[in-house]
Amino acid sequence: MRKFTFILMALLMGAIAQAQSDYTKSLDGIQWVKIESKTDIVVKTHSSNQLLIKSGPEVQTPERAKGLKLVGEGGTDNTNVGFSVVQDGSTLIIHNLRKNKGGEIYLPASKNVSVKSTWNGDIEIDGFSGEIEADAQLNGGVKLLNVNGPVTASSLNGEIEVQFGKVTQSSPISLYSTNGAVDVSLPSNTPANLALSTLNGNVYTDFDIKADEKDGMKSVLGRNIKASINGGGVKIAMKSTNGNMYLRKK
Numbered sequence: 001m002r003k004f005t006f007i008l009m010a011l012l013m014g015a016i017a018q019a020q021s022d023y024t025k026s027l028d029g030i031q032w033v034k035i036e037s038k039t040d041i042v043v044k045t046h047s048s049n050q051l052l053i054k055s056g057p058e059v060q061t062p063e064r065a066k067g068l069k070l071v072g073e074g075g076t077d078n079t080n081v082g083f084s085v086v087q088d089g090s091t092l093i094i095h096n097l098r099k100n101k102g103g104e105i106y107l108p109a110s111k112n113v114s115v116k117s118t119w120n121g122d123i124e125i126d127g128f129s130g131e132i133e134a135d136a137q138l139n140g141g142v143k144l145l146n147v148n149g150p151v152t153a154s155s156l157n158g159e160i161e162v163q164f165g166k167v168t169q170s171s172p173i174s175l176y177s178t179n180g181a182v183d184v185s186l187p188s189n190t191p192a193n194l195a196l197s198t199l200n201g202n203v204y205t206d207f208d209i210k211a212d213e214k215d216g217m218k219s220v221l222g223r224n225i226k227a228s229i230n231g232g233g234v235k236i237a238m239k240s241t242n243g244n245m246y247l248r249k250k
Contacts, residue, residue, distance in 0.1 A: 021055040023079040031090040032112045036074060038119035040102030040140075045109040045127040051092065052106040055081045072097030122158065131171070141180065149173050149234075155180055159243070163250070167192065172235040181243040184236075188249040191233030196225040196247070198240045205247040 027033075027049050035041060046052060070077040074095020075084030082098040096103045102121065107113065107128075114133035115123050117140040125132060126145040134142045134153040141158030144151060150171035153160050159180040167173070167190045175182050181201075186192070188207075196203050207229050238245050 021081060023051075023053040023055070023081045023083065023085070025051045025085060025092075027051055027092065027108065027111065029090055030087070030092045030111070032114060033092045033094065033107055034114040034116075035094045035096070035105065036116045036118060037096035037103060037121050038099050038117070039096065039121040040124075041096065041115055041117065041121055042102070042104045042124045043113060043115060043126070043128075044104070044106050046106040047108075048106075049108055051085070051094075053079060053081050053083055053085075053094075054104040054106070056101070056104065070097050072099075129165075151175070159183065164190070166190075167234060167236075169234045172237065174237045176237075176239045177243055178240070179242045180240065181246065182238050182240050183246040183248070184238060185248045185250045186236075189230055191230040192228070192236045193232050193234070194225070194227045194229065194247070195235065195237040195239075196227075196245060197238070198243070198245055200242045201240055201244040203238075203245045203247070206249050207247060 035043065070082060072095065074097060075086060077084060077097055079085055082096065082101065083103065084095040084097055086093045109127055109129050111128065112131040113125060113128055115125060117123050117136045118138065120139045122140045123134045123136055124143045125134060125147065129148045132144060132147055132151045134144060136142050136155040136158050139157050140155065142153045142155050142160045144153065144162045146163060146165045148164065148166050149168040150173060151162060152174045153162065155177045157179045160175050160177050161183045162175060163185045164187065166187060175184065203225060209227050
């Protein structure tokens with residue numbers, strides 16, 4: 001019994017230490033949060049007006065690095081969780097300095113968020129009502145869930161998936177993948193002007209665009225397609241060089 005109690009206390013103390021190692025920072029006066037990483041980044045929402053970077057599983061530090069700080073292209077680890085966080089006016093700039101470990105970041109839903117993956121990382125952003133920018137520059141994909149826009153997203157070799165909660169009409173939406181599919185879900189009553197372009201793929205939709213159907217989805221053949229839905233509204237541009245495009249009703 002005594003041994004069991006000791007083990008339980010050790011586990012509890014470890015969990016507390018882990019929780020204490022998460023990094024937080026006030027977002028008072030911050031309008032944009034810009035994040036850059038070479039590996040996977042997940043950005044979610046929470047109710048607090050602060051940045052929260054989850055520490056995640058502990059990364060073993062080499063014995064020779066004891067007492068030293070991690071340094072990378074984006075600066076020096078000033079968070080003790082492998083990130084550099086620097087404020088520049090009303091913008092907070094965050095760099096993931098770890099080359100082989102992703103990150104999980106929490107922000108208020110109303111914040112404007114820009115995320116850039118510069119190597120093999122996927123980008124996932126979930127639940128934001130502010131402006132979104134996502135750029136997977138090499139081998140990662142982009143997944144945006146429950147966002148309102150405006151949205152600008154691009155990828156080189158990965159897919160782009162966007163699921164809108166509702167679509168803000170104030171600014172255009174631009175989605176481009178060179179070698180991957182672009183898959184977008186909109187509320188069925190969204191007013192929009194569509195500009196769809198693919199060089200080596202097809203466009204599939206269940207919105208009211210006249211074309212032949214394939215398995216319940218309409219295939220629109222052609223390199224450049226312009227159409228309006230629900231009387232027209234915000235401009236939504238979807239483009240892929242070598243991938244298909246999918247425009248779905250929610």
